Amino acid sequence: MNKIKLEAFTIKDIVFLAVITAVTLLASAPIAPIVMTVTKLGAQACAMALPFGLLTSIGLRKVKKSGSLIIIGFFSGLVLLLMAPVMFFNQLVATLLSEGLALVLFKSYENRKAVLFSAGLFSFFTIPTTAVVNILAKGRTLAEQIGNPLSFILLVVGAAALGFAGALIGNRIADELKKAGKL
Numbered sequence: 001m002n003k004i005k006l007e008a009f010t011i012k013d014i015v016f017l018a019v020i021t022a023v024t025l026l027a028s029a030p031i032a033p034i035v036m037t038v039t040k041l042g043a044q045a046c047a048m049a050l051p052f053g054l055l056t057s058i059g060l061r062k063v064k065k066s067g068s069l070i071i072i073g074f075f076s077g078l079v080l081l082l083m084a085p086v087m088f089f090n091q092l093v094a095t096l097l098s099e100g101l102a103l104v105l106f107k108s109y110e111n112r113k114a115v116l117f118s119a120g121l122f123s124f125f126t127i128p129t130t131a132v133v134n135i136l137a138k139g140r141t142l143a144e145q146i147g148n149p150l151s152f153i154l155l156v157v158g159a160a161a162l163g164f165a166g167a168l169i170g171n172r173i174a175d176e177l178k179k180a181g182k183l
Contacts, residue, residue: 003107004103004104004107004108005066005107007065009065009067009071013063013068014071017059017068017075018075020062021072021075021079024056024072024076025076025079028047028048028051028052031048031051032048034047035047035048039145040151040152041127041131041134041152041155042152042156044126044130045124045126045155045156045159046123046155046159046162048123049122049123049158049159049160049161049162050162050165051166052123052163052166053119053122053162053164053165053169053170054166055170056122056167057119057166057168057171058173058174058183060119061170061171062174062183063109064108064109064110065109066108067099068099069095069098069118069119069122070099072095073091073092073094073096074095076091077089077090077091077092086133089129090126090129090130091126093129094122094126095125097121097125098121098122101117101121102117102118103118105117112171115167115171116164116168116171117167119167120163120166120167121160121163123162124156124159124160124163127156
């Protein structure tokens with residue numbers, strides 16, 4: 001039985017993941033102020049899925065070590081912590097769920113499907129975390145958060161689809177960067 005492979009991170013790995021995180025946050029910055037005012041569950045995840053999926057997959061293709069997505073989630077969570085402490089928790093839990101599931105299924109990021117899966121579901125997994133936080137911290141029921149079930153389903157499917165589209169594009173960009181000797 002194959003086990004999940006654990007490797008130590010180098011300073012170079014951590015710096016690269018921090019840079020990927022910074023670029024991801026910069027790419028999603030124009031959307032963030034608009035999305036932060038929306039109270040509909042799933043809207044934030046849907047809006048952020050494409051840039052997070054795209055750039056996270058590039059980071060995971062370069063640093064193929066277990067825990068890489070958790071580092072990205074931690075760094076992005078630290079920045080989001082400045083806006084709202086709950087967003088740190090949201091990012092970290094989403095990365096734990098996404099990376100945990102990907103590593104259980106694929107054992108490492110050596111498999112491109114693991115990168116696609118983990119990066120693609122990163123934003124998607126913020127939805128259940130947001131729902132729980134809204135229930136506990138804001139007292140909003142799940143029915144209030146979902147609103148119209150059809151629009152909620154579209155947002156959830158949209159978050160997954162945009163996350164996977166971003167991850168697929170990111171994998172292709174990583175292929176090109178690798179061919180050019182830049183990754």
